[in-house]
Amino acid sequence: MIAKCLYHPVMATEPPRAESVCVGSELLSGRVDTHTAHLARRLKEASLTLARSTTVPDDLAAIRDAVSAAAARSAVVIVSGGLGPTFDDLTREATAAAFGRALAYKPALYSRILRRYARYQLKVPANNKRQAFLIEGARALDNPHGSAPGQRLRAPGGALVYLLPGPPAEMHPMFDRRVLPELARRFARDGKAAARVFRFYGLAEAACDQRLAPVLKDFPEFSFTILADLGLVELHACGPSSPALARLERRVASAMGAAYYSRDGETFPAAVGTALKRRGWRLATAESCTGGTLAGALTSAPGSSEWFLGGAVAYSNALKTLLLGVPEGLLAAHGAVSAECARAMAAGARERFGSDASIAVTGIAGPGGGTKAKPVGLVHIAVSVPGRTESAQRVFPGDREQVRRRSVAFSLGLLRELASASLP
Amino acid sequence: MIAKCLYHPVMATEPPRAESVCVGSELLSGRVDTHTAHLARRLKEASLTLARSTTVPDDLAAIRDAVSAAAARSAVVIVSGGLGPTFDDLTREATAAAFGRALAYKPALYSRILRRYARYQLKVPANNKRQAFLIEGARALDNPHGSAPGQRLRAPGGALVYLLPGPPAEMHPMFDRRVLPELARRFARDGKAAARVFRFYGLAEAACDQRLAPVLKDFPEFSFTILADLGLVELHACGPSSPALARLERRVASAMGAAYYSRDGETFPAAVGTALKRRGWRLATAESCTGGTLAGALTSAPGSSEWFLGGAVAYSNALKTLLLGVPEGLLAAHGAVSAECARAMAAGARERFGSDASIAVTGIAGPGGGTKAKPVGLVHIAVSVPGRTESAQRVFPGDREQVRRRSVAFSLGLLRELASASLP
Numbered sequence: 101m102i103a104k105c106l107y108h109p110v111m112a113t114e115p116p117r118a119e120s121v122c123v124g125s126e127l128l129s130g131r132v133d134t135h136t137a138h139l140a141r142r143l144k145e146a147s148l149t150l151a152r153s154t155t156v157p158d159d160l161a162a163i164r165d166a167v168s169a170a171a172a173r174s175a176v177v178i179v180s181g182g183l184g185p186t187f188d189d190l191t192r193e194a195t196a197a198a199f200g201r202a203l204a205y206k207p208a209l210y211s212r213i214l215r216r217y218a219r220y221q222l223k224v225p226a227n228n229k230r231q232a233f234l235i236e237g238a239r240a241l242d243n244p245h246g247s248a249p250g251q252r253l254r255a256p257g258g259a260l261v262y263l264l265p266g267p268p269a270e271m272h273p274m275f276d277r278r279v280l281p282e283l284a285r286r287f288a289r290d291g292k293a294a295a296r297v298f299r300f301y302g303l304a305e306a307a308c309d310q311r312l313a314p315v316l317k318d319f320p321e322f323s324f325t326i327l328a329d330l331g332l333v334e335l336h337a338c339g340p341s342s343p344a345l346a347r348l349e350r351r352v353a354s355a356m357g358a359a360y361y362s363r364d365g366e367t368f369p370a371a372v373g374t375a376l377k378r379r380g381w382r383l384a385t386a387e388s389c390t391g392g393t394l395a396g397a398l399t400s401a402p403g404s405s406e407w408f409l410g411g412a413v414a415y416s417n418a419l420k421t422l423l424l425g426v427p428e429g430l431l432a433a434h435g436a437v438s439a440e441c442a443r444a445m446a447a448g449a450r451e452r453f454g455s456d457a458s459i460a461v462t463g464i465a466g467p468g469g470g471t472k473a474k475p476v477g478l479v480h481i482a483v484s485v486p487g488r489t490e491s492a493q494r495v496f497p498g499d500r501e502q503v504r505r506r507s508v509a510f511s512l513g514l515l516r517e518l519a520s521a522s523l524p
Numbered sequence: 525m526i527a528k529c530l531y532h533p534v535m536a537t538e539p540p541r542a543e544s545v546c547v548g549s550e551l552l553s554g555r556v557d558t559h560t561a562h563l564a565r566r567l568k569e570a571s572l573t574l575a576r577s578t579t580v581p582d583d584l585a586a587i588r589d590a591v592s593a594a595a596a597r598s599a600v601v602i603v604s605g606g607l608g609p610t611f612d613d614l615t616r617e618a619t620a621a622a623f624g625r626a627l628a629y630k631p632a633l634y635s636r637i638l639r640r641y642a643r644y645q646l647k648v649p650a651n652n653k654r655q656a657f658l659i660e661g662a663r664a665l666d667n668p669h670g671s672a673p674g675q676r677l678r679a680p681g682g683a684l685v686y687l688l689p690g691p692p693a694e695m696h697p698m699f700d701r702r703v704l705p706e707l708a709r710r711f712a713r714d715g716k717a718a719a720r721v722f723r724f725y726g727l728a729e730a731a732c733d734q735r736l737a738p739v740l741k742d743f744p745e746f747s748f749t750i751l752a753d754l755g756l757v758e759l760h761a762c763g764p765s766s767p768a769l770a771r772l773e774r775r776v777a778s779a780m781g782a783a784y785y786s787r788d789g790e791t792f793p794a795a796v797g798t799a800l801k802r803r804g805w806r807l808a809t810a811e812s813c814t815g816g817t818l819a820g821a822l823t824s825a826p827g828s829s830e831w832f833l834g835g836a837v838a839y840s841n842a843l844k845t846l847l848l849g850v851p852e853g854l855l856a857a858h859g860a861v862s863a864e865c866a867r868a869m870a871a872g873a874r875e876r877f878g879s880d881a882s883i884a885v886t887g888i889a890g891p892g893g894g895t896k897a898k899p900v901g902l903v904h905i906a907v908s909v910p911g912r913t914e915s916a917q918r919v920f921p922g923d924r925e926q927v928r929r930r931s932v933a934f935s936l937g938l939l940r941e942l943a944s945a946s947l948p
Contacts, residue, residue: 128574129749129760130565132558136579141554150552152586153579155560162576245922269926325553336554385816385837391823392809392816395837399815402891402924410843413809413819415834419877423836423847453843467826500826 116287117151118143119170123181123191124266125157134268135180142276144323144338145295146283148176158182163194171198171255176283178275181266183248185228191263192233192251199255201236205229209240213247238263241278246270250278260286294341298352299362299371300333301513308333308356315351322348330502331509332368358520370401372512375519376457377407381485383515384455385411386424386445388436388462389479394508409455414445424448424460437462437474439491442482446491450484457485457519459511465503479507483514490514540711541575542567543594547605547615548690549581559604562696568719568762570707572600582606587618595622595679600707602699605690607672609652615687616657616675623679625660629653633664637671662687665702670694674702684710718765722776723786723795724757725937732757732780739775746772754926755933756792782944794825796936799943800881801831805909807939808879809835810848810869812860812886813903818932833879838869848872848884861886861898863915866906870915874908881909881943883935889927903931907938914938 120139127133136153143150151174156162163182170177182191196203210232217224231248234240241250241262248265255261262279264271300308309326312335316324322339337348353360361371376383385395392413398404412423417436420426425448426441434440445460463479470476475495482491492514496506544563551557560577567574575598580586587606594601606615620627634656641648655672658664665674665686672689679685686703688695724732729752736759740748746763761772777784785795800807809819816837822828836847841860844850849872850865858864869884887903894900899919906915916938920930 125749126751127560128564128577129568129751130561131751132556132561134556136551137554137556140552151581152590153552155577157575166576269922273923325550327550327554387816387819390820391828391832392811392819392821392835392837393823395816395839396814396820397816399817399837399839400925400928404815405839408815408839410837410839410847411816412836412847413816413823413834415819415823415829415832419834422877423834453846501824504824 116148116176117174118148118176118178119151119174120153121163121166121170121177121179122153122155123158123163123179124155125188127155127181128157135271138268138272139178139275141295141297141336142280143283144336145288146280146286147288147338148283158188158190160190160194160197163191164198167195167261168198171259171261172257175259175287177255177259177261178264178279179261180264180271183231183250183263183265185230185247189230192230192235195251195253195261195263196235199235199253201253203233203235206232206234206240209234209249213249216247241274243270243274245273250274252279294345295336295338296345296349296363297365298335298337298349298356298360299366299368300335300356300359301331301361301368301509301516303333303356303359305333308335308359311355312352315348315355318351319344319348330505331513358517361516367401368509368512369397369404372516372519373398373401373404373407375516379456379519381456381519382407382409383457383459384409384449384453386449386458386460387411387413388415388420388445389465390461390504390507391415391465393504394459394461394511397508397512409453411449411453420445423452425452435474437464437478437480439480439482439493442480443484443489443491446482446484446489457483457515459483459515461507461511463503463507465500465507467500477503479503479510481507481511481514483511483518485515485518488518490518540572540599541597542572542600542602543575543598544577545587545590545594545601545603546577546579547582547587547603548579549612551579551605552581558692559695562692563602563699565719566700566704567707569712570704570710571712572707582612582614584614584618584621587615588622591619591685592622595683595685596681599683599711601679601683601685602688602703603685604688604695607655607674607687607689609654609671611651613654616654616659619675619677619685619687620659623659623677625677627657627659630656630658630664633658633673637673640671665698667694667698669697674698676703718769719760719762720769720773720787721789722759722761722773722780722784723790723792724759724780724783725755725785725792725933725940727757727780727783729757732759732783735779736776739772739779742775743768743772754930755937782941785940791825792933792936793821793828796940796943797822797825797828797831799940803880803943805880805943806831806833807881807883808833808873808877810873810882810884811835811837812839812844812869813889814885814928814931815839815889817928818883818885818935821932821936833877835873835877844869847876849876859898861888861902861904863904863906863917866904867908867913867915870906870908870913881907881939883907883939885931885935887927887931889924889931891924901927903927903934905931905935905938907935907942909939909942912942914942
């Protein structure tokens with residue numbers, strides 16, 4: 101993923117700074133940090149700039165020094181991790197020490213934690229009371245996805261400091277629901293800064309850049325970032341809300357045409373689902389090399405059962421014949437990795453599963469199995485919709501996972517194109 | 525994911541500290557940093573501890589302060605990013621400023637850069653001469669994958685400081701080939717530190733902890749970290765290589781028994797595949813709520829076609845009947861989310877797809893579709909192997925993605941248990 105800051109407007113006053121402090125020895129032992137990227141994207145919505153991110157191990161002095169330095173530099177500090185129940189969860193103690201505050205046990209908070217364990221019939225771990233200690237002057241923040249409550253306090257110098265749990269599945273929703281609205285109320289310019297993510301498919305990053313440049317220069321009150329990942333390109337815009345945002349949306353839509361698929365966080369599979377629903381089409385899949393990841397991507401969209409019936413993962417040739425009716429003679433003549441096989445799989449899925457549309461993918465994801473004629477990365481894709489079947493062949497670069505991910509994105513793009521086209 | 529440092533041996537001398545400084549506004553605008561994780565893993569091989577990582581924007585003062593603070597705290601500082609040719613590539617200037625050094629243009633270095641452009645028939649970007657400025661006292665480091673050379677210098681306090689380019693495809697190989705060998709020569713204990721990851725399934729983190737504790741305390745020359753993620757637990761060990769490592773492996777294996785599935789990076793799906801191959805069993809899947817992600821996980825393992833035939837994503841009830849032979853009466857009587865349906869799906873997959881073993885998953889991943897009797901997170905799983913069928917029911921916590929991921933891990937665990945058990 102490559103990112104560029106296209107435009108940094110010169111503000112009348114510098115936007116207030118936020119910092120993130122990520123606590124956890126695992127982040128310094130090989131685990132990738134996703135908190136910083138998440139915070140960076142969301143803080144813009146509250147007109148805050150993420151000015152620095154510091155990662156420290158589960159070490160009291162290191163956490164204390166990092167939190168105290170961040171609070172001295174910035175208006176908002178988001179500390180994540182180290183709120184668990186065990187001896188090495190030290191964020192509470194370290195933050196209390198950073199600001200010279202005491203920690204106090206809160207029985208009511210502990211009751212709330214115990215109720216959560218009871219609801220999920222989980223055993224209460226030893227030392228769990230540690231999670232019910234609040235820093236003097238702090239307010240507890242509910243954690244709907246885990247046992248560790250967060251905390252919110254004001255540092256002596258005035259900085260707002262939030263302590264949030266480390267697991268992304270807990271931290272991200274908690275930040276989005278409990279912290280961000282409060283920060284937006286306090287910091288968003290005009291009380292209504294807006295962030296919007298526009299998503300594109302089917303154009304390379306450089307081509308998106310070229311088409312977007314003349315539009316973006318007309319919106320100096322916004323800041324923009326472009327991110328690209330395996331064929332999907334995102335434009336992040338942050339600035340005042342309507343009417344400028346509505347004007348920006350219209351200009352982006354007209355500049356990008358069919359490549360523009362989402363303006364409000366809708367994922368690519370969900371956008372494909374929306375296009376199918378508009379048609380009243382129901383979809384089935386027939387996968388070989390993607391091995392279920394295409395169906396997995398489609399069903400990642402909540403409510404996908406409205407437009408997705410299911411599919412076959414026909415990894416072996418025998419299952420291609422049994423489940424999808426691909427003739428054995430065709431497999432013998434052309435091989436499983438062929439346009440003929442992809443088209444037969446797509447036709448079989450529509451007929452046998454009773455769907456209106458189908459996608460079929462067959463290829464060589466690697467690392468083994470490549471030949472000179474059919475190298476690793478060769479993928480045949482067929483998409484069938486009422487009245488039309490299209491097939492395509494690509495040699496995708498990258499490793500096994502990348503070839504599979506690119507195959508999924510490409511085949512979804514082809515279906516979306518056919519679902520959006522006016523049919524003959 | 526939760527991590528704990530179980531054991532930090534008290535060394536005769538503390539292991540030397542390294543720090544990473546990641547430069548780039550994109551890293552504070554939503555791009556995920558992979559440098560820190562890469563450095564953390566590799567630095568262990570040179571017996572260095574990554575003690576902190578700081579991310580700063582393309583801002584001269586911020587880079588200067590971060591580099592200078594890191595060099596004051598640590599023996600080694602790896603600065604990545606900001607070495608490109610454009611106006612916002614400021615790492616050279618900022619590092620020179622941090623140590624009060626001058627920057628000097630090196631014609632020989634520029635010739636080398638130009639030769640690289642010529643070799644790849646690339647256009648030389650404007651301002652490219654900026655990349656040929658060396659910090660006073662620094663040595664240039666060749667960059668085989670890009671135009672920006674690195675730099676290596678010694679800070680006034682003695683710290684070794686490396687400047688490396690930002691793109692991971694340039695930075696990672698450059699670090700591995702040019703920097704790590706030098707660090708290992710200088711810092712590695714006995715010149716042969718080893719890192720190993722042990723993986724476990726089927727025991728909660730606390731239970732792993734309890735079983736491992738008596739083993740790990742007998743290896744004071746190693747440092748250990750435990751990571752847990754949705755039911756999978758990892759133990760990272762770093763210390764001298766054989767024979768101590770071989771002894772550690774034997775002790776871990778005997779303490780953890782069947783829960784111990786990988787000592788060399790084998791993923792859980794691949795380990796399940798290994799267990800199936802040992803039995804000579806071939807597998808098929810029958811998925812509803814996991815929607816293809818179970819098959820997708822299995823086929824993420826290279827060579828999975830040796831033991832995985834394929835499966836059905838039977839998202840609609842009609843496909844459960846059509847593809848898997850689940851009787852309509854059963855669906856009417858018990859519903860699709862029931863033990864009866866899971867067992868029928870598993871039986872149908874084995875019979876119809878001609879496999880030896882099968883996994884079936886049906887449940888309510890959410891966010892919609894839950895009722896009081898069948899809440900979101902309720903999942904029924906059935907695993908069928910020759911002579912035996914087991915089913916299980918769980919209410920998994922978390923959002924749609926988590927429920928699906930936990931269902932996949934749980935069902936793989938159940939299959940592995942049956943494949944490893946001695947059959948009646």
